[in-house]
Amino acid sequence: MATIDDVAKLAGVSKGTVSSVFSKKRPISQPVTDRVLSVAKELGYFPNHIARSLAIKKTMIVGLKMPISKEGSTTQFEIQMLNGVIKECTKHGYRILLDTLPEHEDLTQFSSDPVDGVIMLNPRKHDQRIERFEQMRIPLVLVGRPDPLESSISYVDNDNEQLAYEVGSYLLEQGHRSILFLNASANMTVSVDRVNGLKKAYEEQGIPYDNVHVMNFDRQQHATPMDYGYMSIMQMHEQVPFTAVVSDTDRVALGILRATRELGIHVPRDLSIVALSNDVRLAEEMSPKLTSVELSAETLGAEAGRILIQKMKDPSTVEQLIVDAQLIVRESTRSL
Amino acid sequence: MATIDDVAKLAGVSKGTVSSVFSKKRPISQPVTDRVLSVAKELGYFPNHIARSLAIKKTMIVGLKMPISKEGSTTQFEIQMLNGVIKECTKHGYRILLDTLPEHEDLTQFSSDPVDGVIMLNPRKHDQRIERFEQMRIPLVLVGRPDPLESSISYVDNDNEQLAYEVGSYLLEQGHRSILFLNASANMTVSVDRVNGLKKAYEEQGIPYDNVHVMNFDRQQHATPMDYGYMSIMQMHEQVPFTAVVSDTDRVALGILRATRELGIHVPRDLSIVALSNDVRLAEEMSPKLTSVELSAETLGAEAGRILIQKMKDPSTVEQLIVDAQLIVRESTRSL
DNA sequence: CTGAAAGCGCTTACAG
DNA sequence: CTGAAAGCGCTTACAG
Numbered sequence: 001m002a003t004i005d006d007v008a009k010l011a012g013v014s015k016g017t018v019s020s021v022f023s024k025k026r027p028i029s030q031p032v033t034d035r036v037l038s039v040a041k042e043l044g045y046f047p048n049h050i051a052r053s054l055a056i057k058k059t060m061i062v063g064l065k066m067p068i069s070k071e072g073s074t075t076q077f078e079i080q081m082l083n084g085v086i087k088e089c090t091k092h093g094y095r096i097l098l099d100t101l102p103e104h105e106d107l108t109q110f111s112s113d114p115v116d117g118v119i120m121l122n123p124r125k126h127d128q129r130i131e132r133f134e135q136m137r138i139p140l141v142l143v144g145r146p147d148p149l150e151s152s153i154s155y156v157d158n159d160n161e162q163l164a165y166e167v168g169s170y171l172l173e174q175g176h177r178s179i180l181f182l183n184a185s186a187n188m189t190v191s192v193d194r195v196n197g198l199k200k201a202y203e204e205q206g207i208p209y210d211n212v213h214v215m216n217f218d219r220q221q222h223a224t225p226m227d228y229g230y231m232s233i234m235q236m237h238e239q240v241p242f243t244a245v246v247s248d249t250d251r252v253a254l255g256i257l258r259a260t261r262e263l264g265i266h267v268p269r270d271l272s273i274v275a276l277s278n279d280v281r282l283a284e285e286m287s288p289k290l291t292s293v294e295l296s297a298e299t300l301g302a303e304a305g306r307i308l309i310q311k312m313k314d315p316s317t318v319e320q321l322i323v324d325a326q327l328i329v330r331e332s333t334r335s336l
Numbered sequence: 337m338a339t340i341d342d343v344a345k346l347a348g349v350s351k352g353t354v355s356s357v358f359s360k361k362r363p364i365s366q367p368v369t370d371r372v373l374s375v376a377k378e379l380g381y382f383p384n385h386i387a388r389s390l391a392i393k394k395t396m397i398v399g400l401k402m403p404i405s406k407e408g409s410t411t412q413f414e415i416q417m418l419n420g421v422i423k424e425c426t427k428h429g430y431r432i433l434l435d436t437l438p439e440h441e442d443l444t445q446f447s448s449d450p451v452d453g454v455i456m457l458n459p460r461k462h463d464q465r466i467e468r469f470e471q472m473r474i475p476l477v478l479v480g481r482p483d484p485l486e487s488s489i490s491y492v493d494n495d496n497e498q499l500a501y502e503v504g505s506y507l508l509e510q511g512h513r514s515i516l517f518l519n520a521s522a523n524m525t526v527s528v529d530r531v532n533g534l535k536k537a538y539e540e541q542g543i544p545y546d547n548v549h550v551m552n553f554d555r556q557q558h559a560t561p562m563d564y565g566y567m568s569i570m571q572m573h574e575q576v577p578f579t580a581v582v583s584d585t586d587r588v589a590l591g592i593l594r595a596t597r598e599l600g601i602h603v604p605r606d607l608s609i610v611a612l613s614n615d616v617r618l619a620e621e622m623s624p625k626l627t628s629v630e631l632s633a634e635t636l637g638a639e640a641g642r643i644l645i646q647k648m649k650d651p652s653t654v655e656q657l658i659v660d661a662q663l664i665v666r667e668s669t670r671s672l
Numbered sequence: 673c674t675g676a677a678a679g680c681g682c683t684t685a686c687a688g
Numbered sequence: 689c690t691g692a693a694a695g696c697g698c699t700t701a702c703a704g
Contacts (some may be wrong), residue, residue: 001448001475003681007473009379014691019683026684029689044471046448050390051681053450054696061433061450068422077416086404087437095449097397098432100422112337113431114397114450136381139338226621242338254621262625282618285562285590287597339697350675362700365673372697387697390680 002043012037021051022047053114061095062248062308063115067122068100076123076279077297081143084301085119092309112136117312119143135234139311141304154302154311156321158295160193163325165244167274167293168201170327173260175336176244178211182232184248185262186216194276198246213240217248222238229255237263243336245273253290253332261287272333288331294327345377360381364563389450398453398644401465403458404436405508409428413633414457415616417479421455428645448472453648455479455640461492475647477640490541490647492639493656494631495530497536498659503582503610504537505661511672512580512608514547518568518592520584522552532540534582553584561574565591573599579672580608586618589626589668608669624667631661 008015013032020026021036028036053059064085068074085095097115117139121131125147133140142155145317171179181198184191193215202209217234222228229252234244237259247253253275257267265271269286276291277283284290300323311317337430344351349368356362357372364372375381388397400421404410415433422432433451453475459466461483478491509517517534520527531550538545551568558564569581583589589611593603601607603624612621615629617670618628636659648655 005681014680016684016692017690022689023683027689032689046472048681049448049450050386050395051696052384052683054390054681055683056696057696059450068419073414074419079410083404083410086434090436096434096436098434100426100432114385114395125446136382224617224621226617251617251621258621258623264665281560281562281587285540285560285587287594341697344673351698352676352700356674359699363673368673386698387680390697391681391699393680424697 002040002045002050002103002177003048003256004045005244006043007036007040007045010043011036017177019313028158048259050114059114059116060093061097061115062089062111062305063118065118066118076282077295080278081121081301084298085305086301087298088302088305089309091307094309114233114263117141117308119301119308120276123147128331139308139315139317141308141311143300143304151320153308153320154317154319156300156307156323158300158325159322160190161197163276163293163295164194164197164246165201165302166197166325166327167276168235169204170329171244171272171274171333172201172205172207173335174244174272175205176334178240178242178244179213180236180240180242180245181212182229182245182247182252183214185218191216197214213242217252219302224255225249225251226255226258228252229257231261233259233263237265241280244274244333247273247275250277250279250290250292252294254282264276268332268334274333275329285332286332291328291333292332293313293327294324296323299323337384338376338381339384339670340381341379342379342590343372343376343381345658347372348378352447353468354592373518378574379570385538387448391575394470395450395452397426397433398428398641399435399449399454401435401456402464411614412618413631415612416455416633417637420634420639421641422637423634423663424638424641430641430645442563446476448509453477453644455637459483463504465528472652475644475651475653477647478638479636481537487656488654490643490653490655491643492636492643494661495635495658496526497533499532499612499629499631500582501537502533502661503612504534505540505579506665507582507608507610507669508541509671510580510608510669512572514576514578514580516572516576516578516580516581517548517550518565518588519550519552521554524639527552546610549578549590553588560591561585561587562591562594566595567591569595573601578607580610580669583609583611586611586613586615586628589619589628590622604668604670610669619664622668627664627666629661629663632659635659 003017008018017028020038021033063064064296089096096194097113109295119141120134122144123142123146130146145155146153146158168333174201197298198212199209219230233256245256247256251272256273260271267273275290275292280294282330303321303323305320337459340351340354345353349372350614353364354363354372434451454469455477459478459482481491481493482489512670519530534543534548546560553564565583567594581592583592589609596603596607603609611628613624613633614633618631619628639657639659643655
């Protein structure tokens with residue numbers, strides 16, 4: 001690859017001049033500009049991004065820490081999030097450096113990435129990486145709450161408790177008392193938040209919460225989310241009474257629907273279904289169309305991007321944002 | 337941020353020594369190593385990736401050119417591809433720099449990215465970017481065929497003609513003669529390849545091809561892929577006779593299924609459906625489970641990664657790879 | 673095992 | 689409008 005030096009020599013100018021021709025940071029006369037450009041083209045010269053980054057101490061790259069499960073199935077939620085991040089960052093001239101490594105344990109090996117800022121998904125409890133970024137002076141925005149809630153850390157998140165509360169209130173208003181709740185894995189904080197929200201809805205209306213039967217997804221028992229939904233209905237429909245089921249995701253709802261078809265249970269006449277959705281299109285393409293909660297993953301990603309960009313300009317920026325989830329009533333629920 | 341200089345001074349050693357402690361490229365005595373490490377920790381020093389990259393002329397980053405449609409809906413195929421690329425590259429210590437910009441028209445603005453190699457999706461006809469990468473001496477692997485087929489360009493791709501040929505042969509063997517083919521957009525090369533493959537199957541068995549009715553997806557008419565499937569069936573089921581339908585994707589098949597339900601057409605008794613799938617999980621979660629062609633998008637991505645990694649080691653590497661598509665017979669087809 | 677110095681390819685005050 | 693030179697933070701022969 002030709003360097004700026006090659007161009008400068010052949011064009012009979014200084015490196016600074018060549019630099020200015022490309023960066024336009026200071027005016028260069030037309031004749032000189034033309035000569036430099038033509039020599040550059042002749043030599044196949046392109047400015048070296050790395051050298052430039054080193055000199056100006058900026059890369060125009062945003063790091064995205066998004067661990068990918070070994071099973072490899074990136075969820076629809078993650079994809080939409082990623083889309084949001086990409087769109088927002090691209091709009092402002094930033095590129096995305098994907099970091100999907102599960103963890104960096106060895107501090108010694110930890111080297112700085114060529115990024116101006118970082119968006120990190122699903123922070124763990126007492127996540128050590130957070131302070132490391134702080135130490136490295138790299139602007140950071142989380143998607144998901146930091147565990148010890150810290151007023152100095154920027155993040156965007158849904159309010160899962162609120163969301164479950166709204167779903168619960170809606171079902172109660174429709175006259176449903178006995179609910180089967182196919183929750184996420186037991187060890188996820190989101191599962192706890194949801195149960196709390198649901199409980200709150202029952203308490204507020206003075207209805208005993210023990211009408212709710214909660215199950216948890218378990219990789220050991222359920223091969224796929226769809227299996228989880230299918231098997232749970234097959235197994236529970238005679239054991240406990242319920243007129244509505246709240247589904248972890250729309251994939252799970254697919255399994256629920258399959259089971260109801262086989263059992264001759266009509267949706268929504270005999271059973272109402274609400275999914276805590278993450279794939280809007282799928283919800284709309286099912287029959288009946290699925291009543292679901294839109295988590296706005298793309299908005300989550302875009303907002304994270306927006307805040308990070310602001311923070312890269314002004315490092316003192318701190319913003320903690322709750323993105324609204326919307327209950328969208330379609331065809332799979334009805335009032336009793 | 338502390339630099340290597342700060343550490344060297346405070347530890348009373350040279351920069352080269354500090355460098356060696358971190359890179360382990362030459363042996364440093366234990367006492368010195370300890371001192372350097374402790375000073376580094378004290379100062380919060382992390383090696384600067386950019387400076388390092390400039391010095392060694394390697395970034396350990398792979399660029400992925402994956403234009404994102406404005407509608408923003410990244411397809412399942414793209415996601416799986418991306419997953420394949422990520423896994424393969426991560427395994428070898430490379431990171432992914434996402435480039436989703438539609439095009440770079442202005443040659444002047446085109447600057448080199450901080451990458452050691454590039455994977456580019458869906459090359460256009462006479463794609464100028466290809467020679468530009470060559471000029472910049474950046475190893476390149478395409479996902480999809482280069483248009484003027486060029487023996488020096490590495491790529492991975494499905495064989496869409498072969499794939500459609502197999503689907504056609506399968507359906508003919510099952511006794512189907514009249515087929516409705518819901519193809520992709522008319523302007524995509526993949527659409528043409530498929531028609532050729534299907535035609536070949538008919539010719540080989542000496543059956544008149546005019547039993548096949550081909551439609552094309554059209555953004556103007558169809559709001560979503562599912563709409564495309566739904567509307568096509570609603571519209572065609574009385575106009576032309578067909579016992580089987582070949583569907584562009586499994587999303588389209590969702591629409592087809594919805595239409596058949598409404599019309600009281602039983603699948604597969606009255607109608608067989610084969611999808612040129614891109615989302616295996618969805619195919620398995622539908623009812624009936626969808627007979628579909630697995631395009632192996634993840635394999636496509638992983639192979640592209642593998643070839644690129646090889647090429648970054650040995651620039652003379654050239655490999656052109658056709659990844660097999662597999663027809664997976666599930667529940668939506670039956671023999672007449 | 674360690675150091676001094678040149679070099680990676682840019683940018684940017686400082687001068688003119 | 690342009691040039692000379694220092695600097696960005698590393699690595700790596702070359703010496704010892």
